[in-house]
Amino acid sequence: MEKKNEKKRPQIQYPCHWEYTIIGTDREKMRKAVQECIDNQECEVKDSKQHGKYFSQKFKAYVESEEERNRFFANLQNHKDIKFVL
Helix, strand or coil: CCCCCCCCCCCCCCCCEEEEEECCHHHHHHHHHHHHCCCCCCCCCCEEECCCEEEEEEEHHHHHHCHHHHHHHHHHHHHCCEECCC
């Protein structure tokens, strides 16, 4: 029996395109970081918003599996030019 407050994991069909949002202070360094972190895949990075000295950018990457999606996320999260990843 399922508990009411128990969160269900979303069912994601792989392979798919996964959207990431990143936050940092230098747009060009963020763009370069994306290429490094997602194994130089072709992707379009779109500038989103600027809040003070911070910028946000969105992009989609093609992921083959949950492991690859999580690896890209971790790579982005650990990159010196990216402050935050969603």
